[in-house]
Amino acid sequence: MAQEKKKGGVLPPDGGWGWMIVAGCFVVTVCTRAVTRCISIFFVEFQMHFAKDYSGTAWIHSLVDCTTMLCAPLGSLIGNQLSCRIAVILGGFLASVGLVLSSFATSLEYLYATLGLLTGLGFALCYTPAIAMVGIYFCERKALAYGIAMSGSGIGTFILAPVVQLLIEHYSWRGALLILGGFVLNLCVCGALLRPIILKEEEACPLPVDSECGYSVKPPTLNGGPTRSAASDAKQRCFQSMQEYHFLLMPDFLVLAGSFLLLASGCSLPFVYLVPYALDVGVGHQHAAFLMSILGVIDIVGNITFGWLTDRRCLKKYRNICYMFAVGMEGLCCLFIPLLRTFVWLVPFSVLYGYFDGAYVALIPVVTSDVVGRQYLSSALGVVYFLHAVPYLVSPPIGGWLVDTTGTYTATFFLSGFALISSSLLLFSVAIIRYCQRNQKKNSLSKIPKLVSCEGKQVDYYPPKNKDLMLIIPATS
Amino acid sequence: MAAVRRGCPCGPASPQSSSTTLQADMAKYMAKTVLLLLFCQGIHADTTTSPESDPVVTTRKAAPKGQGQVIIEELAILTPQYIELLCNLTDIPNNPPYMTGYWTKDGKEIENSEETINRNNAQYILKKTFSIQARDLGNYSCVFRENDARVTFVLQVPVMKDKRDKPVVSYIGDSVVLVCKLKHMPNTWNWYKANNTEKELINVTADPLKYKILLNGNETKLTVLNLTEAQSGKYICSAEFDIKASESQVELKVLSYTEPLKPFVAIVAEVLLLVTLICLWEKCSKPKHSSSTADDVYSEQTSKLTHDESNGVENNTTRQRKLEH
Numbered sequence A: 001m002a003q004e005k006k007k008g009g010v011l012p013p014d015g016g017w018g019w020m021i022v023a024g025c026f027v028v029t030v031c032t033r034a035v036t037r038c039i040s041i042f043f044v045e046f047q048m049h050f051a052k053d054y055s056g057t058a059w060i061h062s063l064v065d066c067t068t069m070l071c072a073p074l075g076s077l078i079g080n081q082l083s084c085r086i087a088v089i090l091g092g093f094l095a096s097v098g099l100v101l102s103s104f105a106t107s108l109e110y111l112y113a114t115l116g117l118l119t120g121l122g123f124a125l126c127y128t129p130a131i132a133m134v135g136i137y138f139c140e141r142k143a144l145a146y147g148i149a150m151s152g153s154g155i156g157t158f159i160l161a162p163v164v165q166l167l168i169e170h171y172s173w174r175g176a177l178l179i180l181g182g183f184v185l186n187l188c189v190c191g192a193l194l195r196p197i198i199l200k201e202e203e204a205c206p207l208p209v210d211s212e213c214g215y216s217v218k219p220p221t222l223n224g225g226p227t228r229s230a231a232s233d234a235k236q237r238c239f240q241s242m243q244e245y246h247f248l249l250m251p252d253f254l255v256l257a258g259s260f261l262l263l264a265s266g267c268s269l270p271f272v273y274l275v276p277y278a279l280d281v282g283v284g285h286q287h288a289a290f291l292m293s294i295l296g297v298i299d300i301v302g303n304i305t306f307g308w309l310t311d312r313r314c315l316k317k318y319r320n321i322c323y324m325f326a327v328g329m330e331g332l333c334c335l336f337i338p339l340l341r342t343f344v345w346l347v348p349f350s351v352l353y354g355y356f357d358g359a360y361v362a363l364i365p366v367v368t369s370d371v372v373g374r375q376y377l378s379s380a381l382g383v384v385y386f387l388h389a390v391p392y393l394v395s396p397p398i399g400g401w402l403v404d405t406t407g408t409y410t411a412t413f414f415l416s417g418f419a420l421i422s423s424s425l426l427l428f429s430v431a432i433i434r435y436c437q438r439n440q441k442k443n444s445l446s447k448i449p450k451l452v453s454c455e456g457k458q459v460d461y462y463p464p465k466n467k468d469l470m471l472i473i474p475a476t477s
Numbered sequence B: 001m002a003a004v005r006r007g008c009p010c011g012p013a014s015p016q017s018s019s020t021t022l023q024a025d026m027a028k029y030m031a032k033t034v035l036l037l038l039f040c041q042g043i044h045a046d047t048t049t050s051p052e053s054d055p056v057v058t059t060r061k062a063a064p065k066g067q068g069q070v071i072i073e074e075l076a077i078l079t080p081q082y083i084e085l086l087c088n089l090t091d092i093p094n095n096p097p098y099m100t101g102y103w104t105k106d107g108k109e110i111e112n113s114e115e116t117i118n119r120n121n122a123q124y125i126l127k128k129t130f131s132i133q134a135r136d137l138g139n140y141s142c143v144f145r146e147n148d149a150r151v152t153f154v155l156q157v158p159v160m161k162d163k164r165d166k167p168v169v170s171y172i173g174d175s176v177v178l179v180c181k182l183k184h185m186p187n188t189w190n191w192y193k194a195n196n197t198e199k200e201l202i203n204v205t206a207d208p209l210k211y212k213i214l215l216n217g218n219e220t221k222l223t224v225l226n227l228t229e230a231q232s233g234k235y236i237c238s239a240e241f242d243i244k245a246s247e248s249q250v251e252l253k254v255l256s257y258t259e260p261l262k263p264f265v266a267i268v269a270e271v272l273l274l275v276t277l278i279c280l281w282e283k284c285s286k287p288k289h290s291s292s293t294a295d296d297v298y299s300e301q302t303s304k305l306t307h308d309e310s311n312g313v314e315n316n317t318t319r320q321r322k323l324e325h
Helices: A002-008 A017-050 A054-070 A072-081 A084-102 A108-137 A142-184 A186-193 A224-235 A251-280 A285-311 A319-339 A343-372 A377-406 A410-444 B055-062 B258-307 B309-324
Strands: B070-076 B081-090 B098-105 B115-118 B123-132 B138-144 B150-156 B168-171 B176-181 B188-195 B198-201 B211-216 B219-224 B233-240 B245-255
Touching (some): A017 A084, A017 A142, A084 A108, A084 A186, A108 A142, A108 A343, A142 A186, A142 B168, A186 B258, A285 A343, A319 A343, A343 A377, B081 B098, B081 B138, B098 B123, B123 B138, B168 B176
Parallel strands (some): B070 B150
Antiparallel strands (some): B098 B138, B176 B219, B233 B245
8 A cells, every 4th residue: 555655645646547536526526516406307396296385395405505515624524534535435325325215205394304414415525525636636737627527517417407307207206316316326436436645745755846836845854754654654544634724814715715705695696597587588488498508518618628728837827817817707797697688699698607607616626726735625625615605595595585676687697796706806906915015025035936846847937826835945956 | 461469459440440358258158248359460470560561561471372371369268158250351452342251160161151341441351250159169260262361260168288298107105296277267177087988087075095186276286195006097187167178188107116226226236336346446456556666766766865865865764664564
């Protein structure tokens, strides 16, 4: 086992088994995000069977989403303590049990418990560790890897929606839930794929380490080296211990957290209210559904292409800016909706919005890992998705209330647009401040910190993203 | 000749053309009611545009042979009544002094229905009063001999549009809800179970443990409890109106739990197989790693020595110690 770690323990592979990790994360995203979206297909059946109205059944979807996001820190905790592999396998098992139990439901409350809580908890245990693993295995092509992994939700929804519909037609909702439970069990396979890897810096090895992500590296010591590697050998963990949550106090992370809160408040509204708005302005049912399909497909395109783009050497330094640009453009698109009153004008909106939505989703883990570093990525992702939970839940009802009181959809879309733009502006203003501060310091500093790139062969200049934790490493050649 | 939605004035407003209300007398069986439907010639086949007709356009539309402008109007008839149907032809070029028109029912010309219509301010009005009973429901058309265009009035009981062509699936021991909905409220709803060609009325009082019927104005729900395989088949919901009943059928399929269990077990087997394969592959590839990492380690060590001599020896020994394990 030690030898295996050594091989991976040199540098992030950026390929090889890493692609299997990406495939595993892709399937995890399919099984969690796509299945969550497809649950709404069951609502009509639940309404008929349990004689309840729409709001009663809509709670199920909210519960699953809420539990998945709120328990994300728990997922990263288990991933830290035990191992990512065990976390994902456990999560897959829980989610599957939840779905299988819900196929025997006798009341709507029963469904809240099994489908809402149990399955949601299972998804939460899978989601964060899988995403964190991708960040561990990739450095150079991180954004592309994340783009491919995150495109699972779009592609999954695209494929699963008609499949679930077919299952319901053939086996009714009970049989469909049972088979979906079996499908979700594939999360255990993904868990098995997540081979633990110990990266070089954890062994306190004196070789030039990858500090492109800018986290602290303990200077190599005589005593520290062997004991740390022995500890890592014994436990085979993929991350540092959980006590190191102090990234939460990082000013950069706090700013990022604030921007995520604003982002989550704005991003779900257009998805929920685009079709009702389109129907309101006179677009036909078929065309309105087509708009959502366009949104979904372009989302996938945005995931992968934006990930690939921001991996290009020229753009890699400006990943933060690309992220802010994507979010800002999305907000701008939302502000223009009230002017678009025909199907012909709503199509370009769907295309643009879908593209930028896919773009920023692929970049969230990348931006997070740029700020907190690879060590804390798992815990940080847990916190990030936890912050997404409450705005996700709260903003659609608020949007609905705005629609009811004002009578139009303008206010809702304006809310969404402003939330997204302010999220982007927050990051932008902090980046400007940092840039000015750095320029001032540059004039006073004699030595410019040189950072080593992922391969350790070239030396690149990177604007220090995280000044608080960066250790200035003397240039090696 | 085109049909325009009621409420739209066309050309010189005449009392008949402006009154487009549908009056139905629901109280008595043979009450006299007059239903006036006005049809004006519009520009397009789209019936909602106002008829500032462009003569050239309409002529073109009416002209092609075999391709008359066919307008279809659906009317829901709830009670037996007298209905007057009126067709108003306008904007004919040449404006002949008279035209001949007749009525057809379900494609067959009605005897003695042919009339000569005199031109009246560039309009030709063909109207007829029909007494509609249950047997008289059907498709009524007014046809002008000189012109291919016609208007068809479809007189029928309200039809249930949202039919479910796929069968409803449920499981043994489970319960299922079948729903029927209509826009108009019938006098009452009845449910039947179809046995081959016969219909058997479902009586809730006779089988309170098996069936529950909910009557809610425009819709009705039949709940079948404690399903058995024998209860598969066609169920017919019938909306009773004064004139006739409107029916719609739903098919129910009752499955046993083993049906969805088969794909489920197949997927679980596939998952177990894949997990085993992955674990085996990982265990098998470990010996391969040990032979290749040795070379890696030695190459690392040579580069390490140049970087950090003080730690190099220590790390070499630690690495070698690990290799021995």
